[in-house]
Amino acid sequence: MRVIIMGCGRVGAELATQLDHDGHDVTILDTNAYQFTRFLPESFGGRKIVGNGIDQDTLRKAGIEQADAFIASTAGDNRNAMASQIAQHIFGVPRVVCRIYDPIREEMYRKLGLRTTSPTRVGAFLLREALEKDEPKAAGSDAPPPA
Amino acid sequence: MYIVIIGGGKVGFYLAKELVEANHEVLIIERNATKVAEIEEVLGEIAVRGDGCEAAMQDRAGVRRADLLLAVTGEDEDNLVACQVARHVFNVSRIVARINNPKNELIFRKLGIESTVSATSAIMSHIEQELPIHRMISLLTLRRGFEVVEVRIPSESAIVGQPLRDVLLPHQSLIWGIVDAEGNPKAPTAETVLHAGDEVVAVTLQESEEALRTALSAPPPDRSF
Numbered sequence: 001m002r003v004i005i006m007g008c009g010r011v012g013a014e015l016a017t018q019l020d021h022d023g024h025d026v027t028i029l030d031t032n033a034y035q036f037t038r039f040l041p042e043s044f045g046g047r048k049i050v051g052n053g054i055d056q057d058t059l060r061k062a063g064i065e066q067a068d069a070f071i072a073s074t075a076g077d078n079r080n081a082m083a084s085q086i087a088q089h090i091f092g093v094p095r096v097v098c099r100i101y102d103p104i105r106e107e108m109y110r111k112l113g114l115r116t117t118s119p120t121r122v123g124a125f126l127l128r129e130a131l132e133k134d135e136p137k138a139a140g141s142d143a144p145p146p147a
Numbered sequence: 148m149y150i151v152i153i154g155g156g157k158v159g160f161y162l163a164k165e166l167v168e169a170n171h172e173v174l175i176i177e178r179n180a181t182k183v184a185e186i187e188e189v190l191g192e193i194a195v196r197g198d199g200c201e202a203a204m205q206d207r208a209g210v211r212r213a214d215l216l217l218a219v220t221g222e223d224e225d226n227l228v229a230c231q232v233a234r235h236v237f238n239v240s241r242i243v244a245r246i247n248n249p250k251n252e253l254i255f256r257k258l259g260i261e262s263t264v265s266a267t268s269a270i271m272s273h274i275e276q277e278l279p280i281h282r283m284i285s286l287l288t289l290r291r292g293f294e295v296v297e298v299r300i301p302s303e304s305a306i307v308g309q310p311l312r313d314v315l316l317p318h319q320s321l322i323w324g325i326v327d328a329e330g331n332p333k334a335p336t337a338e339t340v341l342h343a344g345d346e347v348v349a350v351t352l353q354e355s356e357e358a359l360r361t362a363l364s365a366p367p368p369d370r371s372f
Binding site: 054055056057076077078079081082083085086089090102104105108111112 | 200201202203222223224225227228231232235236248250251254257258
């Protein structure tokens with residue numbers, strides 16, 4: 001699968017590394033080249049492109065016209081929403097996934113036909129689940145539960 | 148009219164000022180508290196601090212009853228999202244977005260935001276009007292006051308269809324080569340016929356540049372009198 005990932009933060013870089021490891025053709029975009037050295041392992045075999053994913057010329061350079069999937073994972077909800085809409089509606093990329101922190105904005109874009117995911121909702125859910133499952137322990141004990 | 152402006156930078160501020168003077172009810176949503184304070188200092192309490200891309204903020208600002216929403220932050224993506232929230236959540240019918248990248252005009256339209264204003268496009272069209280249409284490009288400066296220049300032959304030029312021997316060039320000017328519209332280079336001879344779209348590379352004296360440009364690109368004199 002030819003995948004373009006926009007945003008080389010912790011999440012974008014981790015996903016790019018996993019997909020590259022699994023043998024996919026990965027291109028990762030970021031406006032800041034330092035992010036590539038900061039978060040990608042030396043073994044990363046995909047393409048790294050410096051540029052803004054809301055710029056259609058940059059997206060073309062990243063091979064969006066042949067891409068099977070596009071993932072927007074920058075820290076900016078608006079950038080993610082705009083780039084994903086360009087990927088989906090202008091370039092017709094078959095699979096587009098967009099990260100949106102703001103749950104209200106996420107819901108709106110889901111209704112508009114984007115495949116969205118909100119780390120805010122998911123994160124809060126996981127934390128709450130962990131909290132509710134957790135038995136009260138002796139003070140100061142944060143050791144992992146016995147296997 | 149009730150007009151909501153997203154973004155209280157220079158554009159938002161002066162728009163608000165003009166609109167207030169024209170007796171409209173105006174509200175600016177601006178993320179930066181310092182800017183909000185600066186706006187209120189001059190225009191009174193017409194600014195509110197917040198993220199204009201958030202539906203909750205737009206709701207509090209009464210976007211639902213807005214007659215017009217202007218998204219004029221400096222970021223195209225913020226303007227797009229602010230407009231989409233206003234359109235899809237609050238059904239605002241009249242929306243205008245400011246864009247920086249002229250190529251985003253088409254993208255905004257395809258994503259449902261028909262009305263965009265691009266300062267970049269406006270300035271570009273002025274530049275294109277100001278520049279001579281059949282410009283001459285200076286390629287190289289030689290010694291003794293000579294210049295190597297390139298001129299594209301416009302379709303209305305008087306010399307289109309003429310062999311070179313009939314083309315009157317200014318003093319000390321010489322045609323070196325021609326690249327035709329298909330991209331084939333040609334060595335000029337007296338019999339070479341010039342066509343529209345040919346790119347002519349010539350040597351000329353600096354003071355004869357304008358005369359050479361006229362000789363190659365001016366339309367035939369009007370003989371209709």
